[in-house]
Amino acid sequence: MPEKTFKMLQINEKWCKGCGICVAFCPKDVLDIKSGKVIIKDIDACIKCGQCELRCPDYAIYLGGEDNEK
Amino acid sequence: MKNKTVKLMQGNEACVEGALAAGMRFYAGYPITPSTEIAEISAAKLPRIGGKFIQMEDEIASMGAVIGASLTGLKSMTATSGPGFSLKQENIGYAAMAEIPCVIADVQRGGPSTGLPTSPAQGDVMQAKWGTHGDHPMIALSPSSVKETYEVTIKAFNLAEKYRTPVIILMDEVIAHMREKIEIPDKDELEIINRTKPENNFENYNPYEVKEGELVPPMASFGEGYKFHITGLVHDKTGFPTNKSDVAEDLINRLVKKVEKNTEDIVEYEEYFLEDADIAILAYGGTARAVKSAIDMAREENMKVGMFRPITIWPSPEEQIRKLAEKVRKIIVIEMNLGQYYLEVDRIANKLTEVHKYGRVNGELITPDEIISYIKEV
């Protein structure tokens, strides 16, 4: 993943199957599972490393969207 | 007057010459008697004209490679014999389902199993029709001379391209290894059919979309800019799998109808002394040669015997056989098996006339003399 990104963590809830892989291997404990779907628990802790995106088998979580931090 | 090329050649060689004339540019095969010369000659000739030959690791692989190559736009074929034909069946079904044009020459030999590898037989007639599982269209052609092998092979490619379906050439060891003089026609005398291509509609291309009133979808090749999906699963017009029963029903029916509705275009046959015949012998492939001699002999004895010879085995010339049955007192089906095509003829003709069978499975040819004796017997 790029060192500096303005991208934000995005969740595509429809595709999430709730396996919990992203939650377990997030180095900053940003994520959680609620009602069988991933949720962002602590966005401020996110370092945008993108490990969740790489390991999500369902393409339900990724860094992307608007450059709204510019 | 153009210079005609006259050559002495084997049936297997004529098969390759016909294939090359039809535009075959890819061959994948596995050695098996008595079809091997088709592979050997293809291996020698194809690279000389920019074509490709590959000897695969087994029969199944060669059928797979043929389908893959056809998907890139090359006219493709393979050749085999009984045991290899059995092994190829799953992928032949794939070609029928995914509508991939390809030609399979099956030089029949004695079976079942390893059987009689170097002896003639016609035991794959039903395998050609029903060898792969499920309902599917099938076209099978059976030549009875070296010259006709050349012509039938061209026709096989034409039908494969026109109807996007696998076509079987049912040869037998007699025709495959016999040498005859044949006249090679000029290229411009031949009718060569190529698959219909889609009309450069890259964005909205559906690989199985059929125009109103038609049965065969146009076919794109891989690498041309269409990004489409092909599967052996039941699929809709987009090419993607579906479990919908109505889509499955429509698809399989359309596949079968491609052949059924075009029987007139596909069916070819020969009639020999049938005008005044009251006994008709039905024979095909190598066996028909002995039958022809037998009829010549019988005619000298004033016996009213004629021959009906289907060149197209599948779909069977049903209408012609029915008309024949209405006309003659008896039909005798003579073939180098224990009565496979007899089943088809009997199905069509048995309410209209008597149908008899005469067959052989010991690897020896049926002779004209024994045919005469059998005619006298019935």
Next chain:
Amino acid sequence: MPSQLINNYFRTNSLPHIWCPGCGNGIVTRSIVEAIDNLNLDRDKVCIVSGIGCSSRASGYLDFNTLHTTHGRALTFATGIKMAKPGLEVIVITGDGDCSAIGGNHLIHASRRNINITTIVYNNNIYGMTGGQYSPTTPKGDKGTTAPYGSIDTDFDLCNLTAGAGATYVGRATVFNPKLIVKLIENGIKNKGFSFIEAVTTCPTYYGRKNKKGSAVDMMRYLKDNSINIETAKKLEDNKLKDKIIVGELYKNIRPEYTDEYNKIVDSF
């Protein structure tokens, strides 16, 4: 909205895919398109061929020329395509059962020919599509529905198999480390010859449950804790490597490529 990468290379209208929760197949499939994206390949020239099984459903989700073939035969169709049109970048997606049991013959012969095809096997150590029967890569002693008392078959090391048969680029990575999968696939595609990438993936539904391997997360953790890079492994004694997954670039060689050799014959006339 999916990510740009997924949007660009997947047929997103066919997503979500059919794979079970926690199945690693989606990770491998994403890694394949990331490698393709990194290499900036002309997607009209990319042809993805798969066989039958869970893994082989991947071809349908990917927006390239895609071909879903018969069980075990993906490499045969792919060989026909590559021979007929060597300009196409042919990638085969297969599974452990598909490529090493029913398709084992084709795997060793494609390796032997060194034909320029990149094969990615999704090795989940089980037949998933049919419900959990043991495969040629189910570790000896592990269970499947057809090995209720534990498999007595010795399992294949697919990388040793293909390297031994003549493949010129062989690597292994696990779905815990997708970056390595991406790197190996990129190098595999760049290699002019037969490349074989084993992506060790997770099947929590069948293999995991049958063998008490825990959840998808537990299985990922197992991959993390038991993978050793080949470079590290070289320095370790054999007893430290027992039951470990050796990952990285395992084998490289340079040999004449098959379609090149054939074209030399064509060009000689």
